[in-house]
Amino acid sequence: MRGESKAIYFFNIKCYADVSITAKTNKYFIHSVLRVVIIYNNYSKKILGINKNMISAEIKGYGSYLPERIVTNFELQETLDTNDDWIVERTGIKQRHIAAKGELTSDLGAKAASAALAKAGLKPEDIDLLILATTTPDDTMPSTATKIQHKIGMKKGAAFDINAACAGFVYALTIANNFIRSGSAKRVLVVGAETYSRIIDWNDRSTAILFGDGAAAFVLEGMENSEKGILFSKLYSDGEYHSILNTTGGVSSTGNAGFLTMHGKEVFRHAVAKMSDAVLEGLAATGLANADIDWVIPHQANVRILQAVGKKLNIGDDRLISTVVNHANTSAASIPLAFSVAYDNGKLKSGQLLAIPALGAGLTWGACIIRL
Numbered sequence: 001m002r003g004e005s006k007a008i009y010f011f012n013i014k015c016y017a018d019v020s021i022t023a024k025t026n027k028y029f030i031h032s033v034l035r036v037v038i039i040y041n042n043y044s045k046k047i048l049g050i051n052k053n054m055i056s057a058e059i060k061g062y063g064s065y066l067p068e069r070i071v072t073n074f075e076l077q078e079t080l081d082t083n084d085d086w087i088v089e090r091t092g093i094k095q096r097h098i099a100a101k102g103e104l105t106s107d108l109g110a111k112a113a114s115a116a117l118a119k120a121g122l123k124p125e126d127i128d129l130l131i132l133a134t135t136t137p138d139d140t141m142p143s144t145a146t147k148i149q150h151k152i153g154m155k156k157g158a159a160f161d162i163n164a165a166c167a168g169f170v171y172a173l174t175i176a177n178n179f180i181r182s183g184s185a186k187r188v189l190v191v192g193a194e195t196y197s198r199i200i201d202w203n204d205r206s207t208a209i210l211f212g213d214g215a216a217a218f219v220l221e222g223m224e225n226s227e228k229g230i231l232f233s234k235l236y237s238d239g240e241y242h243s244i245l246n247t248t249g250g251v252s253s254t255g256n257a258g259f260l261t262m263h264g265k266e267v268f269r270h271a272v273a274k275m276s277d278a279v280l281e282g283l284a285a286t287g288l289a290n291a292d293i294d295w296v297i298p299h300q301a302n303v304r305i306l307q308a309v310g311k312k313l314n315i316g317d318d319r320l321i322s323t324v325v326n327h328a329n330t331s332a333a334s335i336p337l338a339f340s341v342a343y344d345n346g347k348l349k350s351g352q353l354l355a356i357p358a359l360g361a362g363l364t365w366g367a368c369i370i371r372l
C-alpha cells in the first residue's frame with residue numbers, strides 16, 4: 001500500500017467512526033456525512049494532491065529538426081531497381097532526410113528538444129522529465145535520453161528511452177501524461193528521434209524507399225482546471241506479430257543492430273485497422289464524434305495508409321495532416337514532425353481537437369485525443 005493510500009484508508013476509518021457516533025440523531029447525521037465528504041475532498045485535493053482528473057497535460061511547445069541532406073527518389077533509383085513513379089504511387093513519398101556521417105540520434109533529438117523549449121519559452125531547468133522515443137539509440141547504453149539531457153544542458157530531473165518503434169511517440173505521450181496527472185512531474189519534454197538510415201539495408205528496395213531520419217519534440221505541462229491537453233490516451237501491443245516488422249539482429253541475439261525487414265502488405269492491413277479502431281475508441285471514451293475532430297495526425301508511414309485510416313474514420317484529406325511526401329517514415333519522430341510542420345503552416349490552432357493514432361513494430365499501437 002502506498003503512503004497516500006494508507007493515509008486515505010485510516011482517514012476513512014476515522015470518518016466512518018465519526019458518522020456512526022453522530023448518526024444517533026438524524027439532525028447531526030446529515031451534517032456529519034456532508035462534513036465528511038467535504039473534508040475528504042479537500043484532504044485528497046490539497047493535502048495528498050491526488051485529484052488527478054483536475055490536471056491536464058497541455059502542449060506548451062513543439063520543435064523539430066531534420067538533417068541537412070535530402071535524398072530524392074531519383075537519387076535512389078540510381079542504385080536500386082526502383083523508380084520515382086512506383087514509389088510515389090505506392091507510398092506518396094518523394095524524398096527523405098538522411099543524417100550525416102557522425103550525426104547521431106541524440107544530435108537530432110537535442111536540436112528538436114531545444115527548439116521545443118524555446119517555443120514554450122522555457123529553460124532546461126524547468127523540465128522534470130525527458131522521455132525519448134527511439135528505435136535507433138546512439139549506443140546500447142547509456143540511454144540516448146540521458147545524452148540528449150546533457151546536450152541541452154538539463155541538469156535536473158530524469159531521462160529515459162522507450163522503444164515502441166513507430167508507435168513510440170504515442171507511447172511516450174501516454175507515459176508523460178500519466179506522470180503529469182499523477183503529480184510526479186509538472187513539465188515533461190517528450191522527444192521522438194530516429195536515424196533509421198542506420199538500420200536500413202540500402203540494397204533492399206522494399207524497405208529502403210520508405211524511411212528517413214529526423215526528430216521532433218513536445219513540451220507538456222500539467223495545468224489545473226483546463227479543458228485543453230490530452231483528453232484520452234490508450235496503448236496496445238501484440239507480440240504475436242513481432243516478426244512481420246523487425247530487425248535481423250540485436251544486442252542479445254546477433255550482437256549487432258541488424259537490418260529492418262517487413263511483410264509490407266500485412267503491416268499495411270494492421271496499420272489501417274488498428275489506428276482507426278484506436279481513434280474510434282478514443283472518441284467513444286470522450287463522448288466526442290468524428291465530426292468534432294479538426295485534424296487527424298497519424299503516424300506518417302505511407303500516404304495510402306493515412307488515406308485508408310481517414311476513410312475508415314470518415315475524415316477527408318482536408319482534415320488529415322500528411323507530411324510523408326517530404327520526410328518519408330521517420331518512425332517515432334513522424335507525428336511531432338508532422339505536427340510541427342502543420343502548426344508552422346498555420347493549419348493547427350489553439351482549441352482544435354486532434355486525433356493522433358500510431359502503429360509500429362511489436363506490434364505496438366494506440367492513440368491520443370488532444371485539445372490544443
Ligand SMILES: CC(C)(COP(=O)(O)OP(=O)(O)OC[C@H]1O[C@@H](n2cnc3c(N)ncnc32)[C@H](O)[C@@H]1OP(=O)(O)O)[C@@H](O)C(=O)NCCC(=O)NCCS
Nearest residue numbers: 082083086090166205206209264265267268301302359360
Ligand atoms: C511496402 C509497400 C509500399 C509495398 O506496396 P505493395 O502494393 O504492397 O507492393 P508489393 O509488396 O505487393 O509488391 C508489388 C511488386 O512491386 C515490387 N516492388 C517492391 N518494392 C519496389 C520498389 N521499391 N520499386 C519497384 N518495385 C517494387 C515487388 O517486388 C512486387 O513485384 P512482383 O509483383 O513482381 O513480385 C506497402 O506494402 C506498404 O506501404 N506497406 C506498409 C509499410 C509500412 O508503412 N511499414 C511501416 C509501418 S510502421
